[in-house]
Amino acid sequence: SSGINAEYGNAAYYAYKYTGMLNLTKCASNVPLWISKAMFLDTDTRIQNNVTMDRGPNKTLDETYVCIEPNTGVVIDGHKRVQINIEIQPFNVTGVLNHVY
Numbered sequence: 001s002s003g004i005n006a007e008y009g010n011a012a013y014y015a016y017k018y019t020g021m022l023n024l025t026k027c028a029s030n031v032p033l034w035i036s037k038a039m040f041l042d043t044d045t046r047i048q049n050n051v052t053m054d055r056g057p058n059k060t061l062d063e064t065y066v067c068i069e070p071n072t073g074v075v076i077d078g079h080k081r082v083q084i085n086i087e088i089q090p091f092n093v094t095g096v097l098n099h100v101y
Contacts, residue, residue: 018044021085031086038062038081 017023020043024033040048041057048057066078 018047020044021047024084032088034085034087035082036085037064038083040083 018034020040021034021036024035025031027033036043036047037057039053039055039057039062040051041059041062043057062081064078064080067076068074069076
């Protein structure tokens with residue numbers, strides 16, 4: 001939405017197209033790359049409903065967590081699972097390729 005982009009001054013990056021995803025397009029020479037949590041966890045339902053996966057997002061398996069020892073504050077365990085996504089648009093073959101058999 002243009003209101004959010006204008007308010008935060010990042011319209012050039014268009015970071016708010018999908019909830020739960022970070023737009024990396026400007027960082028990747030205009031290749032439409034997006035980073036999200038694994039299996040599109042916490043992303044826009046438009047994404048989850050239009051992608052075929054072996055399984056859906058699962059908070060237990062896909063959420064980031066850190067286990068900290070309470071007395072010393074030492075990190076004992078943790079993980080962050082992310083995935084890199086490329087946005088693909090429908091492509092209609094027209095013109096010269098119509099005559100290729």
